[in-house]
Amino acid sequence: MVEPLLAIEGLSIDYEVGSGTFHALTDVSLTLVPGRVVGIVGETGSGKSTLGHAIPRLLREPPARIRSGRIVFRGTDILQLPRWKLPLLRGTGIGMIFQEPINSLNPAYRIFDQVAEAVIVRKARESRALPNPIRAVEPHDYSQGKPVKTGSALLHPAIPSFLGGGSRIRREALRSEVLDYLKLVRINDPETILELYPHELSGGMRQRIMIAMALSAKPSLLIADEPTSALDITIQAQVLTLMKELMDEVRTSILFISHDLGVIAEMADEVGVLYAGHLVEFGPVEEVYAAPRHPYTKLLLRSVPNRYKTDGPLPALSGSVPSLAQIPPGCPFHPRCPLVRDVCEKDPGPVLQRAQGAASPTHHAACYFSEEVDTIA
Amino acid sequence: MTRNNSDLIIFIGKRLLQLVPVILGVVVITFFFTHVAVQNPCAIWAGPHATQDQIAACRLKFGLDSPLTDQFWAYLSSLVTGDWGTNPTTEIPVLSTISTAFPATLELVLASLAIMTVLGIPLGVIAANGAGRWADHFVRTFYLSGWATPTYLGAVILAIGVGPVLGLPTKGDFSSTPTFPRPTHMSVVDALLNLNLPAAGDAVLHLILPASALAFLNLGIATRMTRTSMLEVLPLDFVKTARMKGLSEFRVLYKHALRNALITTITILGLTAGVLLSGTVVIENIFQWPGMGEYAFGAITGYNFKGTIGVVIIFAIVVVISNLIADVLYGLLDPRVEWR
Numbered sequence: 001m002v003e004p005l006l007a008i009e010g011l012s013i014d015y016e017v018g019s020g021t022f023h024a025l026t027d028v029s030l031t032l033v034p035g036r037v038v039g040i041v042g043e044t045g046s047g048k049s050t051l052g053h054a055i056p057r058l059l060r061e062p063p064a065r066i067r068s069g070r071i072v073f074r075g076t077d078i079l080q081l082p083r084w085k086l087p088l089l090r091g092t093g094i095g096m097i098f099q100e101p102i103n104s105l106n107p108a109y110r111i112f113d114q115v116a117e118a119v120i121v122r123k124a125r126e127s128r129a130l131p132n133p134i135r136a137v138e139p140h141d142y143s144q145g146k147p148v149k150t151g152s153a154l155l156h157p158a159i160p161s162f163l164g165g166g167s168r169i170r171r172e173a174l175r176s177e178v179l180d181y182l183k184l185v186r187i188n189d190p191e192t193i194l195e196l197y198p199h200e201l202s203g204g205m206r207q208r209i210m211i212a213m214a215l216s217a218k219p220s221l222l223i224a225d226e227p228t229s230a231l232d233i234t235i236q237a238q239v240l241t242l243m244k245e246l247m248d249e250v251r252t253s254i255l256f257i258s259h260d261l262g263v264i265a266e267m268a269d270e271v272g273v274l275y276a277g278h279l280v281e282f283g284p285v286e287e288v289y290a291a292p293r294h295p296y297t298k299l300l301l302r303s304v305p306n307r308y309k310t311d312g313p314l315p316a317l318s319g320s321v322p323s324l325a326q327i328p329p330g331c332p333f334h335p336r337c338p339l340v341r342d343v344c345e346k347d348p349g350p351v352l353q354r355a356q357g358a359a360s361p362t363h364h365a366a367c368y369f370s371e372e373v374d375t376i377a
Numbered sequence: 378m379t380r381n382n383s384d385l386i387i388f389i390g391k392r393l394l395q396l397v398p399v400i401l402g403v404v405v406i407t408f409f410f411t412h413v414a415v416q417n418p419c420a421i422w423a424g425p426h427a428t429q430d431q432i433a434a435c436r437l438k439f440g441l442d443s444p445l446t447d448q449f450w451a452y453l454s455s456l457v458t459g460d461w462g463t464n465p466t467t468e469i470p471v472l473s474t475i476s477t478a479f480p481a482t483l484e485l486v487l488a489s490l491a492i493m494t495v496l497g498i499p500l501g502v503i504a505a506n507g508a509g510r511w512a513d514h515f516v517r518t519f520y521l522s523g524w525a526t527p528t529y530l531g532a533v534i535l536a537i538g539v540g541p542v543l544g545l546p547t548k549g550d551f552s553s554t555p556t557f558p559r560p561t562h563m564s565v566v567d568a569l570l571n572l573n574l575p576a577a578g579d580a581v582l583h584l585i586l587p588a589s590a591l592a593f594l595n596l597g598i599a600t601r602m603t604r605t606s607m608l609e610v611l612p613l614d615f616v617k618t619a620r621m622k623g624l625s626e627f628r629v630l631y632k633h634a635l636r637n638a639l640i641t642t643i644t645i646l647g648l649t650a651g652v653l654l655s656g657t658v659v660i661e662n663i664f665q666w667p668g669m670g671e672y673a674f675g676a677i678t679g680y681n682f683k684g685t686i687g688v689v690i691i692f693a694i695v696v697v698i699s700n701l702i703a704d705v706l707y708g709l710l711d712p713r714v715e716w717r
Contacts (some may be wrong), residue, residue: 107713111655199712
């Protein structure tokens with residue numbers, strides 16, 4: 001079996017705010033094998049962003065509190081790392097793309113300075129100017145992919161010198177590498193873009209820059225937290241196409257978070273379905289979509305408009321997502337579930353295990369009646 | 378969208394032109410206030426034992442018998458030609474006093490602004506980063522105690538309590554009157570221009586207490602504004618982006634977050650320049666600093682109208698220019714600002 005890149009084991013996270021405790025994630029476990037794309041799908045408030053932010057320890061604690069669990073990244077439990085070591089995990093270890101390209105670039109600096117910074121951090125680590133205590137975090141070498149050349153820049157291990165210091169040659173090498181990454185994300189006129197500020201670019205362009213910046217650190221794992229949700233539908237398609245092409249070129253592992261089932265189907269190899277902070281189903285994306293083993297997944301898929309639907313209204317899920325402050329006992333979905341029986345209301349609820357009647361051994365669901373899901377009309 | 382440097386020059390030119398109506402306004406207000414409020418200043422100017430004839434001669438000399446508007450036009454035309462009048466009792470020209478006293482005050486204000494910047498802003502960052510925790514409470518206690526202390530009390534405590542304990546000088550700008558030429562009338566600058574390092578060190582030591590007094594009392598604004606705007610900036614995604622690049626927490630806070638939070642602080646610091654100037658009146662008095670605060674106080678209490686107006690003009694210029702500097706810095710910090 002391949003050593004997983006990322007293994008999340010029994011992760012539970014609460015938010016403690018004045019009005020009470022919100023259980024954002026409850027006992028979530030999943031693994032990510034190198035080179036794969038795992039999609040996380042769920043409605044607003046299902047805890048998917050919390051999951052994405054928890055992995056590189058971006059959550060503010062308090063209000064967030066990690067109740068239990070482990071996040072093992074390349075053999076190291078991230079939750080056990082002291083705070084000062086976190087910067088060493090980020091960048092070359094784990095990269096991240098955020099939802100709002102409007103806010104995710106610093107408005108005060110030129111594009112060049114922002115991308116160059118990520119390159120400089122990586123080079124400093126490659127030249128061991130900074131110690132790297134995260135065991136075996138060898139970043140992927142994207143130069144093996146198609147267009148990126150990094151060799152020339154490596155001859156000049158950069159000491160942070162972006163305040164105008166440093167030799168002209170080093171700056172030229174840095175500049176050409178930054179240009180390479182802008183070209184990698186298919187930016188037409190990278191020379192001009194380098195000198196611009198974020199507010200002078202469109203949303204789609206900014207998201208391309210974000211992708212270039214994340215990739216320029218050569219992370220082992222890339223977390224994409226709804227990277228296209230804030231974009232126009234045409235731009236969304238362009239960015240998704242780009243990401244798909246890049247996945248083939250750079251072969252990185254991606255955790256792709258989205259509320260959009262279509263986007264996940266397009267991007268992911270495996271998909272995890274989150275409901276009220278519980279991972280209710282996990283498995284190969286084709287199989288989960290074709291033969292879901294959890295009633296929630298089934299109903300969620302059924303409520304997606306299928307091209308131009310003309311025969312009456314779309315079936316909607318009755319009821320609403322429970323408040324994270326009062327998650328129902330037992331299975332969190334039981335109040336809305338058409339298959340509900342008495343056993344569903346009893347604690348502890350169903351655990352995520354190999355689903356009955358599933359074709360693939362990696363197809364898991366947290367439901368007592370998985371084999372009956374097909375009977376839901 | 379992109380800005381040109383020529384826009385900046387036009388912007389600065391426009392703002393400097395605004396000085397003309399501002400100065401005219403303060404001159405009109407101060408002139409009529411002083412001349413209407415005090416009916417017969419010659420009773421004071423001519424001395425306590427002056428006879429009726431001497432007072433009449435004084436009124437004739439200063440043209441007090443002509444209509445007020447004529448007096449105003451006469452004053453304004455002499456002002457425009459560079460003659461700011463004289464002190465009626467000592468006959469010392471207003472401009473010569475101001476030209477030696479103002480630089481000393483400016484030096485004091487700049488030194489305390491520097492202290493407010495290097496101490497107040499990081500304190501605000503520390504408070505915001507640890508919002509709600511002990512560091513935040515500690516910083517708040519520190520700046521509120523300064524903010525709540527009356528100027529004279531804080532200065533007196535520093536002069537009597539802290540100064541002797543630390544062995545810092547509490548009087549004047551030099552230990553002994555300097556013999557070297559004083560081209561700028563700023564103690565540290567003059568000593569450095571004369572390459573006289575011992576004198577420069579001496580001047581810096583003399584500057585510490587009055588500048589600290591002025592800074593400590595006004596530090597709260599810089600700290601509080603920095604804290605508030607940092608709290609707005611810290612949850613933004615670009616701070617997370619900076620963290621996710623693997624940058625150190627120091628770089629995330631000071632290079633990425635503070636750069637964007639500083640904009641508010643800079644605006645407030647620009648506005649504070651006026652407050653600092655008025656604060657110097659008391660501080661200079663206590664520390665015997667040879668600046669303009671003491672001259673302003675003497676001019677007002679001694680019915681030295683022209684001196685008063687001169688001080689008011691200088692204060693107005695400083696306030697306008699410090700706001701202009703704040704606006705320019707604002708644009709330099711935030712590339713989205715357009716010069717208009």
